[in-house]
Amino acid sequence: QAALPNVVILATGGTIAGAGASAVNSATYSAAKVPVDKLIAGLPELSKVANVRGEQVFQVASESLTNDNLMILAKRVSALSKQADVDGIVITHGTDTLEETAYFLTLTVHTTKPIIVVGSMRPGTALSADGALNLFDAVNVAASKDAAGKGVLVTMNDEIQTARDVAKTVNIKTEAFKSQWGPLGMIVEGKNYWFRAPVKRHTMQSEFDIDTITALPAVEIVYGYQSVPSTAIDAFAKSGVKAIVHAGTGNGSVADRIVPVLQKVRSDGAIVVRSSRVPDGFVIRNAEQPDDKYDWVVAHDLRPQKARILTMVALTKTNDTKELQRIFWEY
């Protein structure tokens, strides 16, 4: 229909394409089973909002996605966003790593067109399945002019969240996706209600561009806890890792026996990023550890898994720790 916007759904799998043995199976089911054409056919309401077509990019649970998947998906999103006959893009995705993909896309795809990442907590076969409404909301936002230029967005549980801030915070409820800074808005009966806009750099203002990125460096995460040994750090260092994100305790604190190990990692040439395992709040530079002295970078308010994404992307441009810290403040 000529009057309607054109929205492409790129399907990658996850629970939104999941199927269980019975309607009471809300947690026990197989993810990544239902093909995208069937998802679209099951939601005839979409045809009143947009001309929708689907592409099956992957069919996996999101815990199994890799950097190669990220590159393929982002390059496809970028190519589609340049097509005159595409007004918006929706990516259906497993929820376990949805925030990582969404953040990668908002950092690397140069477009003002709406890009929405969406998943579900229950498979479509379950009672009170949440995928249909989440997908309907995603297509509505992707088809809206007022969603343009806001960076990659996530629609879950009636809310519109920014890719940068949102995270999976509950693993068993439909209200799973939250941001400590709050959602940007809500969708009710197919209408968007906006309340705020992101201030961090994304998409068109990003200095990173997926069209010129050919490979992502190895960046790994190590976790802080009582009695933690240096075994994991030693192994990552030996494997030639380019950066280690330390998911520290509290305000990114680091155990006294781990500090010299991370200092050695840095002096041997890899980057050390100090983040926190605490879900909310943010890490303050030179508090808890002397970052200036050790030449470490702090992750600001990014959780370890998002700090990893930004570090990989940033390292495609620079190894300079001052530049990396600037990037962490700005994105």
Ligand SMILES: NC(=O)C[C@H](N)C(=O)O
């Ligand atoms: N709710 C989900 O989508 C979880 C699933 N394990 C996935 O991330 O693919």
